[in-house]
Amino acid sequence: MSNFDDASNVLRSLSDGFGILEERLPAETLKFRLSQWLPAGSQFVNQRLDQIRVPTLVVAGSDDNMLPSKSEGARLSKNIKNCTVKDVRGSGHFVLDSRVNLTQVILESPLRPIPKEKYDPIVDWKEPTEEQIQETIENQIQIQRDLTSPIFFSTSENDKIAKGLAYVPGREDRPLLFVANHQFGTAF
Amino acid sequence: MKNKEYNASTPYNKTKTKNKMNTKANYIFQRIALSAFLIVHVCNGLSSISSSSSSAASIIQEVRAVYDKLESRPAARLKYSDTIKFSFEPGNTFHDDGFDTYDDDDDDDDDDVAWRKRVFKRVRNSYSGTKPIAIYFPGLDCTGISAEGQFHDLANTYELWRMTVDNCDTSTSFTDLVGTAVQFINDLVEGGDRKVTIIGESFGGLVAPAVTLRSQTMVSGLVMVNPATSFDDTMWSTVGPLLTSLQYLSNSDDESNFPTPYSVLGGIALSLTVPDFNQLVRSNFLSCIY
Numbered sequence: 001m002s003n004f005d006d007a008s009n010v011l012r013s014l015s016d017g018f019g020i021l022e023e024r025l026p027a028e029t030l031k032f033r034l035s036q037w038l039p040a041g042s043q044f045v046n047q048r049l050d051q052i053r054v055p056t057l058v059v060a061g062s063d064d065n066m067l068p069s070k071s072e073g074a075r076l077s078k079n080i081k082n083c084t085v086k087d088v089r090g091s092g093h094f095v096l097d098s099r100v101n102l103t104q105v106i107l108e109s110p111l112r113p114i115p116k117e118k119y120d121p122i123v124d125w126k127e128p129t130e131e132q133i134q135e136t137i138e139n140q141i142q143i144q145r146d147l148t149s150p151i152f153f154s155t156s157e158n159d160k161i162a163k164g165l166a167y168v169p170g171r172e173d174r175p176l177l178f179v180a181n182h183q184f185g186t187a188f
Numbered sequence: 189m190k191n192k193e194y195n196a197s198t199p200y201n202k203t204k205t206k207n208k209m210n211t212k213a214n215y216i217f218q219r220i221a222l223s224a225f226l227i228v229h230v231c232n233g234l235s236s237i238s239s240s241s242s243s244a245a246s247i248i249q250e251v252r253a254v255y256d257k258l259e260s261r262p263a264a265r266l267k268y269s270d271t272i273k274f275s276f277e278p279g280n281t282f283h284d285d286g287f288d289t290y291d292d293d294d295d296d297d298d299d300d301v302a303w304r305k306r307v308f309k310r311v312r313n314s315y316s317g318t319k320p321i322a323i324y325f326p327g328l329d330c331t332g333i334s335a336e337g338q339f340h341d342l343a344n345t346y347e348l349w350r351m352t353v354d355n356c357d358t359s360t361s362f363t364d365l366v367g368t369a370v371q372f373i374n375d376l377v378e379g380g381d382r383k384v385t386i387i388g389e390s391f392g393g394l395v396a397p398a399v400t401l402r403s404q405t406m407v408s409g410l411v412m413v414n415p416a417t418s419f420d421d422t423m424w425s426t427v428g429p430l431l432t433s434l435q436y437l438s439n440s441d442d443e444s445n446f447p448t449p450y451s452v453l454g455g456i457a458l459s460l461t462v463p464d465f466n467q468l469v470r471s472n473f474l475s476c477i478y
Contacts, residue, residue, distance in 0.1 A: 024255065025329045025355055032358040033328050033391070040362040041394040042419045048401050052410065056397075059413040067390070069414040076417065095414055096335045096389065102413070103341040111385065111409035 049079040056083040057109045059102070061091035069093070084109050254336055258352075263314070264307050268368050271357035274323075275350055276311050279343035304375050311347065320408070321376060322346035322385040325369070325392030325399070328416075330355065335389055335413075346385065349376070351395075366398045373403050383408030391416045 060073035073085040086105055088095050096102055106112070128136070154167035168176065264276040322342060326332040330353035332339075342348045351369060353360070360368075373384055384407050388396025393415025400410045 024331065029355050029358055030328070037328075037362045037365070038391065038394065038416060038419045041366075041391075041398060042417055044362070044366075045394055045397045045401070045417055046420075049397070052397060052400060053404055054400055054407045054410050056410040056412065058415065059411065061414055064414055067414055067416060068418055072415065072418045076412065076415070093390065093414055094334050096338050098337060100338075101341060102335070102338045102387070102411075103345050106385070106409070106411060107345065111411065 049076065050081070052080045054082070055110050056080050057106065057111050058083060058085045059095060059100070059105060060085060060087050061093060061095035062087050062089050063091060064093045064095070066093040069095075082110075084111075251333075254333055255331065258331055258333060258336060264311055266304055266307060266372070268372055269360065269364075271354040271360060272365070272368050273352050273354075274372050275352065276307075277339045277343040277348040277350060279315065279340065279345075279348070301375075305378075308376060308378070315347065319345065319347045320385060321382055322348050322387055323369070323373065324348065324350040325386070325388040325395040326351065327390035327392055330357075330391075342387075351392075362395075362398075366395060366402060369395065369399045370402045373399070373406055377406050385409040385411065387411040387413070388415065389413040393417060394419070 056076070058073045058076050060069040062070050064070065070087065073087065077083040077085045086109065088100055091097070091099065151163065152165050153161055153163055154165050155161050156167040160167070262275040263278040266274045268274060322345075324332060324335060324339075324342070327334055330351075332350050332352060339348060339350070349372075351372075353365070376382075377384065384403075386396045386400050386407055386409070388394065388399075388411070390413070393412040394417055396410055396412055396415075397417070400407045
């Protein structure tokens with residue numbers, strides 16, 4: 001495509017695209033909202049931040065060039081009693097794009113509206129995977145095994161103590177009395 | 189200003205040579221044009237927009253499509269004043285059983301109340317009434333376009349309502365706006381124990397806490413997304429009025445297709461402040477400098 005075509009396409013798009021702003025937010029309306037809504041609203045709200053009692057979540061784009069959202073998040077969390085700030089790194093003023101799922105953000109915040117359903121040990125039980133089983137064995141069971149599994153010692157005729165049952169006399173004509181102690185304190 | 193903008197925004201200026209002057213001009217145009225549209229579309233995460241097809245013209249088309257979608261007949265819409273409306277966003281579980289919007293100019297108050305109750309009941313029935321409520325308050329354009337991509341998921345978790353204000357409204361005060369929203373919440377909750385989550389973005393981030401302050405017993409959570417609570421301390425309290433005064437520069441009987449000074453400078457102001465780097469990259473506009 002030649003530069004001329006490019007340029008005329010761009011110009012047509014410019015005219016059409018800028019029209020969207022004019023169409024959706026006419027200057028007269030923007031003027032009214034900037035002069036009537038924002039100052040009045042910001043005065044009303046800022047004087048009463050400490051009166052907000054409901055759990056609050058501030059979602060702030062760290063690269064917001066339109067409003068100082070990052071520092072605003074810090075200020076709000078200082079002034080609102082129960083306030084959590086979620087900083088979205090690298091996001092600008094239009095922070096709710098496909099990189100952020102607002103629903104997820106809310107559900108993972110203290111605002112979670114739906115209480116976790118009570119766990120039913122029978123219906124909700126799921127068979128653990130082989131990995132989970134191995135991990136649990138290594139991290140939890142092995143320690144208990146080491147601590148509680150029996151170890152055998154035997155004493156020779158010369159009073160020598162050795163691990164294992166090698167010194168137990170193996171005469172078949174006599175019965176063997178096996179004395180076992182409690183799990184702990186087996187030293188005696 | 190254009191040069192400055194160019195230098196500030198491209199790391200490649202040092203390697204540019206004279207034969208790339210044309211590309212430079214194109215780049216500047218592209219940035220201005222594309223960025224202005226980006227504010228309304230890239231952010232929506234529309235799956236239909238692939239980075240390779242993002243020409244300015246197709247972006248504009250898609251932006252218009254999103255606006256149309258937002259304005260098309262919703263599952264239910266209640267009109268609370270001549271300009272203020274609340275639309276119900278259906279989630280996956282919604283079954284349209286012939287909802288009707290309430291856009292006519294019926295001035296009979298009794299009918300209003302009865303109608304609203306009926307609509308609220310049908311909305312609840314449409315999803316078996318098990319969800320908490322959320323209400324979304326939009327930015328200064330009052331359409332909700334910047335969060336359009338979030339509505340579907342929100343509507344699956346919440347009974348989601350969103351406020352819109354017609355763009356011709358130049359008379360409703362901030363107090364009345366908030367009052368109307370509080371009235372809506374009152375009607376919706378109707379003395380029951382249903383709790384409401386208030387979500388506000390940008391300017392809506394100013395409406396949301398104001399609404400919360402006036403209806404704390406009904407509100408269970410407040411979400412402020414890049415809220416405009418810092419407006420007084422920003423350049424916008426100065427730049428904004430200057431920008432809107434540009435409307436007086438346009439010639440009203442000018443029939444040409446040229447955009448007005450307000451729309452161009454307004455678009456530039458938005459384009460410079462709204463999109464973040466990632467959004468610019470995804471729009472593929474950076475590739476046009478090569």
